[in-house]
Amino acid sequence: MSDERDPSAQAGLPPGEFAARRARVLAALGPDALVVGAGTPVTYARDVEHRFRVDSDFYWLTGLAEPGAVLVLRGGAEQPFTLFVRPREPEREAWTGPRIGPEGAVAGYGADRAYPLGELPLQLPELLDGAERLHFAPWKSAALDQAVQRALGELALKEAQGRRAPGAIVLPAELLHELRLVKSAGELAALRRAAELTAQGVAAGIARVAPGRREAQVQAAVEAAFLEHGASGPAFPTIVAAGAHACCLHYSDNRGAIGAGELVLIDAGAECALYNGDISRTVPADGRFAPAQRAVYEIVLEAEQAAIAAVRPGATLQAVHDAALAVLVRGLVELGLLSGPLELLLETRAYRSFFMHRTSHWLGVDVHDVGRTHAGGAPRPLVPGMVFTVEPGLYLAPGAEGVPPEFAGLGIRLEDDVAVTADGAEVLTRGVPIAPDAVAALVGTEGP
Ligand code: MG
DSSP: OOGGGSHHHHTTOOTTHHHHHHHHHHHHHTTOEEEEEOOOOOEEETTEEOOOOOOHHHHHHHSOOOTTOEEEEETTOSSOEEEEEOOOOHHHHHHHOOOOHHHHHHHHHOOSEEEEGGGHHHHHHHHHTTOSEEEEOTTSOHHHHHHHHHHHHHHHHTGGGTOOOOSEEEOTIIIIIHHHHSOOHHHHHHHHHHHHHHHHHHHHHHHHOOTTOBHHHHHHHHHHHHHHTTOOEESSOOEEEEGGGGGSTTOOOOOOBOOTTOEEEEEEOEEETTEEOOEEEEEETTSOOOHHHHHHHHHHHHHHHHHHHTOSTTOOHHHHHHHHHHHHHHHHHHTTSOOSOHHHHHHTTTTTTTOOSOSOOBOSSSSSOOSOSEETTEEOOOOTTOEEEEOOEEEEOTTOTTOOTTTTTEEEEOBEEEEEOSSSEEESOTTSOOSHHHHHHHTTOSOO
16 A cells, blocks of 8 residues: 555555554454444434535545445454445545545455345345444434344354354443554644644634634634644534633534633634643633733633643543643632632532533544543553643623622633543643733734
8 A cells, every 4th residue: 555545654654554554453353343434424413414424434544535335353363454445436526526446445455355236135145144242323313223134133143053143242342442542652742732733723723813703713714723623623613612602512603702801712723633622711801801800810720720730641631620720719719719628619619600611531533532540440550642621711601699799700711631641731722822911912913
């Protein structure tokens, strides 16, 4: 396979990255089989579709993002990797773009065998015959569910002829998501790139913030910078939340106006070869923090720094969360929003109406990436190569009990992406300032 036809090269990953992943999965599969579908486009309105986003497991295993495709891996087989793809149809391709076809699946994506999708019902029983277990996530695609069900039924019917259906179906998460959780050197490079693009976009958004502008104009600046610098688009709906909109965690309506004296929360991510960044910054609309805003900002910033300082191999996401929480709760007491002994406030979760989410989520091909956070009922130890966000916040909703007027409507979240290294953390998102004066100085520097 030449380099330019290796999907790893297309994704900016080292040559053979996807083949190496499949080799690890095949080793873990043993006598089992794995079936994963690429998914199909989702309707936006009537006959218009959303931009196709391939299933993350399918992409992680193949580097291929073609609608409808199906992968079968068979542990222990001489030709373990089979792909089913849409057949070449020049007339259809004139409307919807080129398809790789079965030949392209072999030549460009390293499949041992590839068939037109229509042959799935015919070939699947053969491919699953004799596997101990089938790793398969049902309920994602009715068509694929039906193909698997029929294949298993056919094998069961032919047991007298020596066929054998897999004895159990298990969710592929257990095997695949454990492997996806710890990133390879190539994946870390892809995540650094996504983080860098995200930082450029968020910085461009901050530069567009000014009283009188609309949230959507800031969103446009963020997303234009993503595309300008090579991202494939936003990883998730960009959040630009002025004033009290920031107290809604996933606000992405972005149709409000930015008022003088308000804070603006931007939470955005660039998608780059399907790896994602995720950054939040909160900035003063007119480039100057009011004293109450600054007081809350500094607490959230200290919480973020304490959480990042807690990242190292052997620590846990729970410990990272606890580090942020201790600072936030102490800060809420200092501001007069909570009162009582720290231990008790933590134990009773008295802070919950001001900080209602966790500090971290895994980051990778999915923005909220896969992999268990607990093992054996306890938070699992971090290991080098795990990548996650650190994103404490304080949300002092207007009308919330015990919130004095100067704090009412403030929503502040600060979020960076970190990778666990051999002895600590690498912050991937240094490209956009976070210190209050530095980030305030960037506000409004772009355009009329
Ligand atoms: Mg975020």
